[in-house]
Amino acid sequence: MLTNLRIKNFRMLEDLEIPKLGRVNLIVGKNNSGKSSILEALRIYAGDANLELLSAILNEHDESYSLDRTSLDGSIKNWLGLKNLFPNRKFPSSENINISLSSNEKNLLKIEYIFYYFKDESDIDEDGQPFSTRRRVIVKPDLSNVKDSALLYPAIRITLESGKNTIQELEETKNQFSTFWLLNSKLYSFGLSYVPSDFLSSEQLSTLWDEITLSPYENIVIKALKLIDDRIEKLAFIESHQNNSRFAIVKTKDVENRIPLSSMGDGMSRILQLILSVFPAKDGILLIDEFENGLHYSVQEEVWRIIFQLAKELNIQVFATTHSWDCIESFTKTAIESPGDGILLKVSRSKLTSDNGKIITTVYDEAELQTITASELEIR
Numbered sequence: 001m002l003t004n005l006r007i008k009n010f011r012m013l014e015d016l017e018i019p020k021l022g023r024v025n026l027i028v029g030k031n032n033s034g035k036s037s038i039l040e041a042l043r044i045y046a047g048d049a050n051l052e053l054l055s056a057i058l059n060e061h062d063e064s065y066s067l068d069r070t071s072l073d074g075s076i077k078n079w080l081g082l083k084n085l086f087p088n089r090k091f092p093s094s095e096n097i098n099i100s101l102s103s104n105e106k107n108l109l110k111i112e113y114i115f116y117y118f119k120d121e122s123d124i125d126e127d128g129q130p131f132s133t134r135r136r137v138i139v140k141p142d143l144s145n146v147k148d149s150a151l152l153y154p155a156i157r158i159t160l161e162s163g164k165n166t167i168q169e170l171e172e173t174k175n176q177f178s179t180f181w182l183l184n185s186k187l188y189s190f191g192l193s194y195v196p197s198d199f200l201s202s203e204q205l206s207t208l209w210d211e212i213t214l215s216p217y218e219n220i221v222i223k224a225l226k227l228i229d230d231r232i233e234k235l236a237f238i239e240s241h242q243n244n245s246r247f248a249i250v251k252t253k254d255v256e257n258r259i260p261l262s263s264m265g266d267g268m269s270r271i272l273q274l275i276l277s278v279f280p281a282k283d284g285i286l287l288i289d290e291f292e293n294g295l296h297y298s299v300q301e302e303v304w305r306i307i308f309q310l311a312k313e314l315n316i317q318v319f320a321t322t323h324s325w326d327c328i329e330s331f332t333k334t335a336i337e338s339p340g341d342g343i344l345l346k347v348s349r350s351k352l353t354s355d356n357g358k359i360i361t362t363v364y365d366e367a368e369l370q371t372i373t374a375s376e377l378e379i380r
Contacts, residue, residue, distance in 0.1 A: 015358070
């Protein structure tokens with residue numbers, strides 16, 4: 001579990017230090033304060049900066065394409081959209097600027113913008129026969145020592161805590177193998193689950209449900225749904241005859257027919273999405289964007305209580321965002337019941353002239369949260 005975190009040069013986060021983290025962390029702040037960027041950085045870290053994950057993140061913001069150069073016939077695929085992850089949405093011109101995540105002075109993840117060129121070398125084999133090889137030579141963005149920059153190829157180098165080192169070309173033609181280098185590669189992965197601010201599809205929910213079918217966790221899901229309607233007895237997913245997808249139905253005490261869960265309001269769907277998304281994060285990280293979406297304030301405290309309970313049972317570290325006072329208040333009440341587990345992080349811009357508007361965090365543990373809620377101090 002991460003006990004602290006430092007994020008450098010990721011999107012709008014120039015050098016963000018979070019000195020203390022808990023098992024369940026709620027991130028608050030104004031719009032465009034950097035809350036979602038923190039979640040994204042954690043998502044990339046927990047997902048080992050997998051290229052499919054990076055592509056998905058870019059797609060979510062319509063950043064996956066490049067306005068600089070495109071190929072109408074699709075013969076060239078590019079990863080130039082990755083520049084949006086760097087400060088000012090452009091690739092750095094200095095090798096000193098790279099995206100990094102670290103904890104306790106230990107590097108967790110580093111993403112660098114580099115170039116490479118091909119170098120031909122000749123040698124003689126054990127039989128005395130000459131042979132030639134071609135190897136790639138890495139060059140940092142400072143190209144002052146390179147004679148012919150026209151022969152350079154741009155790329156991204158991703159280095160993980162595990163020692164895995166991947167280099168991804170930024171432009172590739174069809175059938176070209178673009179991820180060409182893996183050094184000291186070994187498996188390093190753990191649970192990751194991301195809950196977006198909008199709703200997951202019925203098909204995604206059905207897949208999550210299948211993972212816990214006939215397990216004790218079914219009862220936890222039903223318990224959560226009962227927060228909105230205590231008549232609910234059972235939940236299942238059945239196939240739709242219209243589009244071959246599956247959707248959720250529930251059985252209630254006083255209604256003979258099965259009821260589509262989506263007809264019972266957004267709150268029911270949101271609770272199902274939140275609780276089902278917890279289990280894949282076992283021994284890893286759960287990320288929740290805008291926790292309060294679709295949830296009436298009256299049920300948020302009990303939902304938090306379930307999240308805290310499952311986080312401890314399944315060894316999960318939770319990071320959620322909000323800009324709702326009701327969510328902060330319900331989180332605080334639950335955090336006070338679970339000493340040492342809940343941390344609230346306020347993200348804002350520093351008012352110090354020397355910081356030039358740098359984004360910073362203020363940490364509140366359960367003792368400080370108790371004072372805040374008692375005085376109704378505004379911290380959003």
